[in-house]
Amino acid sequence: MAGTSTTQLFFAATQYAAATVTAALRSGQFGARADHRRILVVSDVSTSPELGRPFNELPGFDRLRPEFDEVRSWNDFIHPFHPAGWGPREQDAAMWQRAVRREWNLGDAPVEIACESIQANPSQAVAMIFGESPIHIYADGLMSYGPTRSKLDPLIGGRVERLLHLDLVPGLKPLLLTEFGVEPEIIPTDTFVKVLAELADAEPDAGSPGGGASSDGTADDAAAPALVLGQYLSVLDILTVQEEEELHLRMLRGAVARGHKHVVFKPHPSAPAQWSRRLEEEAERLGARLTVRSGPVLAEVLYQRLNPALVVACFSTALLTAATFYDLPVARAGTELLLERLTPYQNSNRVPVTIVDALLPPLEGNGGHEPAEHLPELVSTVGFAMQPQIYARLRPTAERFLSEHLSPQVLKYFKRRRLTALALPGGVPAQLAFLPRNATVRRVARSARSIKRATLG
Numbered sequence: 001m002a003g004t005s006t007t008q009l010f011f012a013a014t015q016y017a018a019a020t021v022t023a024a025l026r027s028g029q030f031g032a033r034a035d036h037r038r039i040l041v042v043s044d045v046s047t048s049p050e051l052g053r054p055f056n057e058l059p060g061f062d063r064l065r066p067e068f069d070e071v072r073s074w075n076d077f078i079h080p081f082h083p084a085g086w087g088p089r090e091q092d093a094a095m096w097q098r099a100v101r102r103e104w105n106l107g108d109a110p111v112e113i114a115c116e117s118i119q120a121n122p123s124q125a126v127a128m129i130f131g132e133s134p135i136h137i138y139a140d141g142l143m144s145y146g147p148t149r150s151k152l153d154p155l156i157g158g159r160v161e162r163l164l165h166l167d168l169v170p171g172l173k174p175l176l177l178t179e180f181g182v183e184p185e186i187i188p189t190d191t192f193v194k195v196l197a198e199l200a201d202a203e204p205d206a207g208s209p210g211g212g213a214s215s216d217g218t219a220d221d222a223a224a225p226a227l228v229l230g231q232y233l234s235v236l237d238i239l240t241v242q243e244e245e246e247l248h249l250r251m252l253r254g255a256v257a258r259g260h261k262h263v264v265f266k267p268h269p270s271a272p273a274q275w276s277r278r279l280e281e282e283a284e285r286l287g288a289r290l291t292v293r294s295g296p297v298l299a300e301v302l303y304q305r306l307n308p309a310l311v312v313a314c315f316s317t318a319l320l321t322a323a324t325f326y327d328l329p330v331a332r333a334g335t336e337l338l339l340e341r342l343t344p345y346q347n348s349n350r351v352p353v354t355i356v357d358a359l360l361p362p363l364e365g366n367g368g369h370e371p372a373e374h375l376p377e378l379v380s381t382v383g384f385a386m387q388p389q390i391y392a393r394l395r396p397t398a399e400r401f402l403s404e405h406l407s408p409q410v411l412k413y414f415k416r417r418r419l420t421a422l423a424l425p426g427g428v429p430a431q432l433a434f435l436p437r438n439a440t441v442r443r444v445a446r447s448a449r450s451i452k453r454a455t456l457g
Contacts, residue, residue: 007037007106009130011074011115011123013045013083015055015064016298019199020140021114022064023192024164029185030114030136038067039104043074043122045084046270058296060202064195072104074122087125096129114138118156118177119149127156137177138164138187141317144174146351147383147391152180166192168320169355172376175383179390193325200304203297224309225291226260228252229299229316230275232268238341238349245275247334249282251312254333254363256286260309264291266299303328312363314338315349315356323360331363332356336412345418346386354382354413377401378413385418402426 008030012018018040024030025038042056055061056071065071074083077100088096101107114136115123127135137160144165148157157180165174167186174184228251234244248265255263265279276292283290293302299318302308303326311322314334322328335357342350358378361369372378381401384394402410402425411426420427 005037005109006035006112007039007109008112008114009039009041009126010068011041011043011113011126012055013043013116013122015058015060015199015296016300017116017138017140018042018055018061018064019195019298020138020164020166020187020192022067023195024138024187025067026195027188027191029164029187037069037109039070039072040068041072041074041126043083045082045122049075049082052269053296055296060199060301063198063202070104077103078122083122083125085121087121088128090128093128093131097131100129112136116140117143118160119152124156127159131155133159135160136162136164137182139174139176140166142168142315142320142352142355143348144176144184145169145172145355145379146348147175147346147387148177148179149346149348149387151390152177154180157182166321168317168324169359169375170324172355172379175351175379175391189325196298196300197304199298200301203301203305225262225264225306226255226258226310226312227299227302227306227308228255228263228265229311229313229318230265230267230271231314231316232271233314233338235270236349238338241272243337245278247314247337248275248279251333251363252279252282252288252290253286254331255310255312256283256288257364258310260288262289262291264293264302264306264308266293266297266302269294269296300325315353317352319356319360330360332360333363335362339412345415350386351379351382354379357413372409374401374405377405378410382413385414385422385424388422398422398424 010021012021021040030036040056042054044052044054046052054073054075078086111130111133113126113130113133115126116138117123118127118135118137135156144163157177160177160180160182163174163177163182163184164187165184167189228248230248232244233239234241239247252263252265263283265276267276276294280290280292299316300321303311303322308328311319311328311330312333313319314332315338319330319332323330335353338349338353339357342353355375358372358375377397378401380394381398384391384398388395402419406426414426416427419425
């Protein structure tokens with residue numbers, strides 16, 4: 001990032017995002033400190049931000065604060081609008097830029113933007129407001145390995161200079177924004193882990209260190225708890241409230257079945273309190289001890305303070321940070337259901353679910369899980385099936401991968417209707433494609449099923 005008088009605006013909605021940016025700054029990935037004025041712009045995109053506390057008011061932020069010259073609130077600036085839903089009209093963008101420059105004393109200095117998901121607000125809003133500024137995207141989760149979720153305006157996508165990301169899956173290259181020729185750049189893992197260690201030191205009540213763990217995540221020390229991470233998927237309409245509650249119970253039962261008598265549950269900060277009560281009742285029935293660690297503390301802080309014997313979640317990015325950054329045993333639960341349930345097929349959670357399902361062992365089972373081979377080709381094929389128009393160049397890869405590796409294990413990551421519509425291997429053969437839409441065939445099939453049930457009854 002060149003220039004001696006540039007103002008850098010770093011947009012962050014979570015403490016995790018701010019920690020990611022801090023690691024990039026400390027690694028020199030945004031140039032020399034003396035050459036730039038650095039402003040951290042905090043936004044709260046939760047449903048009711050007025051009921052919570054922004055992350056810059058939480059314990060640990062003082063460890064990140066020295067990297068920035070100023071801290072500003074996007075929520076305060078655009079009040080009464082909500083940052084997740086508001087963006088300027090195109091004809092008003094210049095007016096809003098003048099307002100930002102005046103409010104934050106930016107003068108006429110060149111501005112560079114570093115932000116999270118460019119397809120959503122507030123990132124897209126600020127990209128429109130500063131319509132001539134270069135953009136740097138930083139991605140702190142598994143979604144960076146998936147495709148851009150929708151066609152991006154070339155006037156925005158063409159200004160993205162790079163994608164900074166954590167090396168959550170070593171050897172796997174992000175697909176995000178490659179349609180614009182954007183090159184990914186890894187944020188050094190050791191620097192990021194050191195930043196998280198500072199946050200752990202600052203957390204006043206994150207638990208006490210536990211004991212060790214065996215390589216398969218079974219308990220070998222009663223002092224080492226299993227850690228269950230909730231994600232609040234029902235608020236995204238992926239699961240029902242009842243299904244998600246049952247998924248948490250399944251995680252608890254699976255951890256206890258592996259021999260863990262102490263389980264720590266970290267619910268999503270917005271999750272209903274009754275979920276914890278159901279888990280407490282089930283833990284008591286199973287003869288286990290349950291500790292609920294509510295609040296906005298990062299999972300990675302708990303890794304360092306608890307040293308868990310096992311980390312269990314559905315498809316959380318924290319599973320990969322546990323396995324890759326902290327060498328902790330991990331297990332997944334519920335990914336099979338989500339692979340079926342995610343709609344539409346291009347749902348942006350599909351690649352994270354695919355990666356976790358393909359790489360990590362299931363909670364239930366004999367521990368014989370082998371990570372999927374050809375993961376880069378699998379992810380590219382799923383990415384093409386999700387966004388075939390944006391990533392048309394990936395069709396040969398998808399055709400070759402499905403032709404060579406078609407199996408029930410691979411097919412679970414796709415919908416046959418999707419493969420058929422894209423004329424990919426594994427879809428319904430062309431000569432049979434009319435059958436699902438043929439009313440006569442459907443009536444015959446229903447009659448046959450009725451006769452079969454009557455005969456068996």
